[in-house]
Amino acid sequence: MRFARITGTGSYLPAQRLSNQQMAERLAARGLETSDEWIVERTGIRARHFAADDQNASDLAVEAARQALQAAGVAATEIDLIIVATSTPDMVFPSTACIVQRKLGVHGCPAFDVQAVCSGFVYGLSVADAMIRSGGVRKALVIGAEVFSRILDFSDRTTCVLFGDGAGAVVLEAGDTPGILASELHADGRHVDILCTPGTVSGGQVLGDPLLKMDGQAVFKLAVGVLESVARAVLDKAQRQAEDIDWLIPHQANIRIMQSTAKKLRLPMDKVVVTVDEHGNTSAASIPLALDHAVRGGRIRPGDTVMLEGVGGGFTWGAVLLDL
Numbered sequence: 456m457r458f459a460r461i462t463g464t465g466s467y468l469p470a471q472r473l474s475n476q477q478m479a480e481r482l483a484a485r486g487l488e489t490s491d492e493w494i495v496e497r498t499g500i501r502a503r504h505f506a507a508d509d510q511n512a513s514d515l516a517v518e519a520a521r522q523a524l525q526a527a528g529v530a531a532t533e534i535d536l537i538i539v540a541t542s543t544p545d546m547v548f549p550s551t552a553c554i555v556q557r558k559l560g561v562h563g564c565p566a567f568d569v570q571a572v573c574s575g576f577v578y579g580l581s582v583a584d585a586m587i588r589s590g591g592v593r594k595a596l597v598i599g600a601e602v603f604s605r606i607l608d609f610s611d612r613t614t615c616v617l618f619g620d621g622a623g624a625v626v627l628e629a630g631d632t633p634g635i636l637a638s639e640l641h642a643d644g645r646h647v648d649i650l651c652t653p654g655t656v657s658g659g660q661v662l663g664d665p666l667l668k669m670d671g672q673a674v675f676k677l678a679v680g681v682l683e684s685v686a687r688a689v690l691d692k693a694q695r696q697a698e699d700i701d702w703l704i705p706h707q708a709n710i711r712i713m714q715s716t717a718k719k720l721r722l723p724m725d726k727v728v729v730t731v732d733e734h735g736n737t738s739a740a741s742i743p744l745a746l747d748h749a750v751r752g753g754r755i756r757p758g759d760t761v762m763l764e765g766v767g768g769g770f771t772w773g774a775v776l777l778d779l
């Protein structure tokens with residue numbers, strides 16, 4: 456049997472960190488009121504990072520990828536698949552993955568983007584796992600990279616305080632022992648409108664609104680339901696129990712969604728990796744960013760069983776259970 460295992464992780468946060476207080480000052484300049492207290496109480500977010508004007512998703516992705524390659528002891532030239540999960544690509548085309556490939560100084564291997572918004576990393580990891588298990592690929596780079604600050608509507612205080620920029624990456628390698636134990640992906644396009652950036656490029660112009668729109672309460676309700684069901688489905692597939700999970704890494708959107716998921720799975724919060732307080736919601740980057748922080752912080756160790764759970768626009772959701 457051939458399996459896929461994560462052998463290295465990496466991440467990158469842009470230098471500019473904005474506290475809630477600094478966001479409140481920014482919004483006040485536009486005549487909008489918010490506070491650290493409101494943001495912390497509703498979301499658990501205390502700060503987020505924003506990319507510099509000249510930093511694109513590929514720049515963040517390359518920094519995270521280099522760290523992951525170094526941690527795995529793998530050279531960029533050995534990589535035979537690059538997947539980037541992003542909803543904020545550098546260009547309409549080519550893919551951010553091709554731009555990352557060029558910036559890593561390699562060529563030839565397949566490189567493509569996955570667009571599943573905040574579930575993108577879980578989608579990308581599942582695709583890479585399948586491509587490794589089916590025999591074609593030995594070493595894959597899977598990256599989540601976002602510059603959501605580019606699509607935020609700073610006149611909408613309910614959404615602009617939630618998101619941040621960043622990137623996380625893993626190296627996934629073929630081997631004889633299971634790393635990725637099971638995965639499960641879903642989408643329900645009936646909910647396209649509750650979380651979207653509806654603008655597009657046409658005839659040399661942006662058509663429609665190119666800024667993020669969200670019905671927060673509808674997203675909240677859907678998220679808590681699907682995160683429990685997909686976790687249980689993945690545990691069933693892997694023939695494991697919730698007690699077997701050493702670490703749960705949910706998409707870092709909102710502490711209340713994470714608390715609710717942990718409670719439904721009867722997992723104590725000290726088994727849940729939380730970075731939303733310092734990173735905000737970095738969409739497809741949030742899970743690999745949190746994974747890398749927990750690995751580098753010495754919390755997640757080789758051999759630990761980890762559940763990754765994504766949920767986001769589409770509506771999309773999915774989970775991966777793995778042994779590190």
Ligand code: ACO
Pocket residue numbers: 488489490493494497498573612613614616617650669670671672674675678706708709736738766767768
């Ligand atoms: N500061 C101060 N007040 C605010 C702010 C703000 N930043 N934003 C909204 N308010 C006000 C509203 O105007 C409203 O005031 P009103 O009662 O006078 O009309 C009040 O706060 C309540 O607004 P709601 O939108 O009802 O607030 P809610 O309790 O639903 O919280 C939130 C909003 C945090 C977005 C919540 O709905 C939520 O967490 N949803 C989940 C969505 C999420 O996490 N999305 C992330 C992206 S999706 C994903 O990644 C899966």
